[in-house]
Amino acid sequence: MSEGDQRPIGVFDSGVGGLTVARALMDLLPDERLVYLGDTARGPYGPRSLVEVRQFTAEIVGWLAEQDVKFAVAACNTATAAALETDPIDSPVPLVGVIRPAVAAAARATRTGRVGVIGTVGTIGSGAYDRTMAAIAPDVELVGQACPGFVELAEGGRTTDAEVRDIARATLDPLRRQGVDTLILGCTHYPLLTGVISYVMGEDVLLVSSAEETARAVFRRLVDDGLDARRDPAAASGALHRFAVTGDGRVFGRLANRFLGPRLSGVGDPTAQVEPSVWLTQEEATA
Amino acid sequence: MSEGDQRPIGVFDSGVGGLTVARALMDLLPDERLVYLGDTARGPYGPRSLVEVRQFTAEIVGWLAEQDVKFAVAACNTATAAALETDPIDSPVPLVGVIRPAVAAAARATRTGRVGVIGTVGTIGSGAYDRTMAAIAPDVELVGQACPGFVELAEGGRTTDAEVRDIARATLDPLRRQGVDTLILGCTHYPLLTGVISYVMGEDVLLVSSAEETARAVFRRLVDDGLDARRDPAAASGALHRFAVTGDGRVFGRLANRFLGPRLSGVGDPTAQVEPSVWLTQEEATA
Numbered sequence: 001m002s003e004g005d006q007r008p009i010g011v012f013d014s015g016v017g018g019l020t021v022a023r024a025l026m027d028l029l030p031d032e033r034l035v036y037l038g039d040t041a042r043g044p045y046g047p048r049s050l051v052e053v054r055q056f057t058a059e060i061v062g063w064l065a066e067q068d069v070k071f072a073v074a075a076c077n078t079a080t081a082a083a084l085e086t087d088p089i090d091s092p093v094p095l096v097g098v099i100r101p102a103v104a105a106a107a108r109a110t111r112t113g114r115v116g117v118i119g120t121v122g123t124i125g126s127g128a129y130d131r132t133m134a135a136i137a138p139d140v141e142l143v144g145q146a147c148p149g150f151v152e153l154a155e156g157g158r159t160t161d162a163e164v165r166d167i168a169r170a171t172l173d174p175l176r177r178q179g180v181d182t183l184i185l186g187c188t189h190y191p192l193l194t195g196v197i198s199y200v201m202g203e204d205v206l207l208v209s210s211a212e213e214t215a216r217a218v219f220r221r222l223v224d225d226g227l228d229a230r231r232d233p234a235a236a237s238g239a240l241h242r243f244a245v246t247g248d249g250r251v252f253g254r255l256a257n258r259f260l261g262p263r264l265s266g267v268g269d270p271t272a273q274v275e276p277s278v279w280l281t282q283e284e285a286t287a
Numbered sequence: 288m289s290e291g292d293q294r295p296i297g298v299f300d301s302g303v304g305g306l307t308v309a310r311a312l313m314d315l316l317p318d319e320r321l322v323y324l325g326d327t328a329r330g331p332y333g334p335r336s337l338v339e340v341r342q343f344t345a346e347i348v349g350w351l352a353e354q355d356v357k358f359a360v361a362a363c364n365t366a367t368a369a370a371l372e373t374d375p376i377d378s379p380v381p382l383v384g385v386i387r388p389a390v391a392a393a394a395r396a397t398r399t400g401r402v403g404v405i406g407t408v409g410t411i412g413s414g415a416y417d418r419t420m421a422a423i424a425p426d427v428e429l430v431g432q433a434c435p436g437f438v439e440l441a442e443g444g445r446t447t448d449a450e451v452r453d454i455a456r457a458t459l460d461p462l463r464r465q466g467v468d469t470l471i472l473g474c475t476h477y478p479l480l481t482g483v484i485s486y487v488m489g490e491d492v493l494l495v496s497s498a499e500e501t502a503r504a505v506f507r508r509l510v511d512d513g514l515d516a517r518r519d520p521a522a523a524s525g526a527l528h529r530f531a532v533t534g535d536g537r538v539f540g541r542l543a544n545r546f547l548g549p550r551l552s553g554v555g556d557p558t559a560q561v562e563p564s565v566w567l568t569q570e571e572a573t574a
């Protein structure tokens with residue numbers, strides 16, 4: 001058994017969206033420590049030029065290297081498009097993006113050979129998904145659709161109301177008419193919108209989450225290279241993660257709650273307040 | 288616009304596994320309040336008889352009805368097998384299980400018509416997946432494989448080490464040899480093991496999570512029936528959920544941390560400790 005590699009994994013995004021990738025990594029690799037950077041002071045990256053985003057990505061990867069990460073994940077479609085798939089930067093640490101794992105998964109999953117991809121205006125406009133699909137599976141036809149407003153809906157926690165459904169219908173209608181059978185969620189915010197996206201596209205359309213596919217790709221690479229962390233027997237439970245932002249930590253904190261999971265006071269703490277039930281309780285839960 | 292329905296959704300399981308379903312519901316339906324019951328005093332249900340589990344489920348659904356839920360989700364494959372798919376109970380509230388949504392999704396996704404399902408000994412032995420697939424898609428061949436030990440690995444947070452990979456290889460090898468192209472995760476614990484399951488089965492095998500498919504089915508049903516909750520403008524952020532257990536609340540609390548998401552002190556709180564970064568910080572995060 002190899003020694004493994006106890007150094008953390010770096011994860012970065014222009015803001016909170018990459019937390020869906022971080023959460024998928026925490027699920028699949030509970031012994032890995034993450035260092036997450038949200039570049040909230042300069043995000044969102046969508047409206048920025050690819051040249052600018054490429055420069056920001058190079059800076060962030062440099063900072064993550066200083067944090068001694070063993071591996072960096074660009075948990076941001078725009079950064080992946082700009083700094084990995086268009087004009088690759090020279091990274092001081094191994095760097096993985098979210099586009100390739102999702103494209104590969106969609107190419108494998110499609111039955112009709114007609115795949116859709118949705119993302120921000122910047123990501124779709126970059127053509128990075130088209131180039132990656134052409135390289136991986138030239139026979140698959142890829143139809144892109146920018147979804148302005150989806151990020152704001154996800155961050156606002158608006159996923160069900162009639163107006164949201166109308167926006168989703170109007171935005172996704174071109175894709176529906178094109179008859180795609182598989183749809184790549186090409187923005188890390190979109191996993192929170194899979195309810196309404198699936199509702200509008202129809203159950204027959206398979207959704208491919210770049211967050212989940214990327215987490216599986218990272219799992220595979222770490223294990224293949226013997227770089228997965230070995231559990232610290234002294235650790236109480238799970239790894240400790242660090243989150244850093246370049247902008248306002250409070251705004252990030254509020255949004256992070258929505259992306260990382262529910263707000264339960266103290267769950268996971270031995271003195272947690274898990275609401276006790278008097279129903280059939282054999283041993284009362286501690287308050 | 289209809290009034291909606293502000294009553295909570297009931298979710299239950301024999302323990303913590305159903306929290307993967309609860310989390311998917313929270314993601315897709317952030318305005319819904321959940322009442323979760325983990326029947327930890329009598330769980331796991333896997334080794335119990337279907338007659339017993341059917342009786343437990345009837346009791347729990349009765350209790351959830353007393354909590355005034357609008358809808359109950361059996362977030363437990365064994366309970367779904369026993370009380371919905373084998374000999375349906377007479378439920379006082381609309382009741383949805385995890386088997387049908389996953390089977391329907393797998394039947395739609397398979398390209399070769401050969402689908403696998405993994406679960407506990409009890410779930411696989413019940414034949415509920417086979418009957419449901421036969422009813423929904425009689426042309427699809429379903430291959431079941433019980434995975435003893437997987438629940439313990441997921442609860443223990445063991446997902447990567449060499450022994451885990453050996454267990455997964457030995458357990459899943461029959462399915463690999465059968466050449467399934469789609470695999471249903473027929474246990475609510477298994478989403479936490481998708482890294483190693485995908486690693487062992489190979490990237491070509493599509494994984495269908497009963498947790499996610501069930502959440503999408505609930506979304507669809509609530510919206511179609513106009514039963515989705517309307518946001519309370521007074522609410523600060525998101526809905527408040529209640530968790531109840533029949534056994535030890537501390538054990539549940541510790542495991543819930545692993546299932547619901549990472550343990551970040553105070554994220555989501557306006558006074559949260561989001562670790563500030565000095566790198567390019569424009570406005571320092573509050574401690």
